[in-house]
Amino acid sequence: MEYEDRIVVFIDLLGFKDLLGSTVNKDGTDNSEGINTVIDAYNAIRDVWNLDAPNDKYLKSLPEGSKKITTFSDSIVISFLAKERSEIFYTLLEVKWMVMRLIDKGVLCRGAISYGKFIHSDRYLFGPALVEAYLLESKAANYPRIILDRSIIDLAGQAKSEHHSSDDEIEFVESLLEKDLDGMYFIDYFRKAQAELDDPDYDFPKYIDTLASKIRYGMNISKTPSRADLRVKFLWMKEKYNSLVDAVKNKEFLKYIESIDSNLYDFYKSLNKINPSNAVGVSRRKLK
DSSP states (O other): OOOEEEEEEEEEEETHHHHHHTTBOTTSOBOHHHHHHHHHHHHHHHHHTTTTSOOSSSSOOSOOTTOEEEEETTEEEEEEETTSTTHHHHHHHHHHHHHHHHHHTTOEEEEEEEEEEEEESSSOEEOHHHHHHHHHIIIIIOSSOEEEOHHHHHHHHHTOOTTSOHHHHHHHHHTTEEEOTTSOEEEOSSTTOGGGSSSHHHHHHHHHHHHHHHHHHHHHHTOSGGGHHHHHHHHHHHHHHHHHHHHHTSHHHHHHHHHHOHHHHHHHHTOOOOOTTTOSSOOOOOOO
8 A cells, every 4th residue: 555645634623522512411311402413513514425325336425536535523534636637626615515514503614735645545544644734724724714725726727627727727726715814725615605505695694694693602602711712713703704794795796686686685785794892692684
């Protein structure tokens, strides 16, 4: 057995300890609602890649090609051969779907993407690339984001689709990303989330409300100095959310929305940024 040159994605589910704590009542009995929440989170992950589909010649389970996916406890490892065409784009897109589905379940993610030598099979999972991805996640990601260096984007241009130029491939990859203040790129599940919803126009308000509720809740429970590390994470999310609000309240977007549905227009028109004075509580605005 030899190492392969692979792209490796390491993802950590944040707050998993608290989530597991909710599965047991104070008297030691099982909390069915908490258990189902954990199961729903796992299912949201597995459904993205159809991991539970039958694996026979008629119904082949995904993923195909060189992609491997391993889940254990609060961690997810995804990898594929670096030379596989367009796989960087498709994997980033799938990870984005997963992040958005988990947000709907109240679960946040942090992770990192690396490139290097790695062995990923049903029996073995090791290599320098995984160590690098783990260290990036734990030392550099800092916030609920999945980060990658510019070098990963450049690799996408080398492993382009046969129908794309290198520049085209890079442009598609960049359409899923945002460059943060520290120079790291991250999968943007704020301003660039709308296109990935089943019904982009009508599902986006619900997604925005879910994000806002999660951020307000997080800022509320992290007010004490002992939870300063948690508050930093939600302050980062707040800034990204407020940038999203700016984007959807620009004149061109509002004009487009008004031409579709007046209720949608009213939703976006009344959308407010999150600040310390309105961080407490849960948004209760709904479309009529």
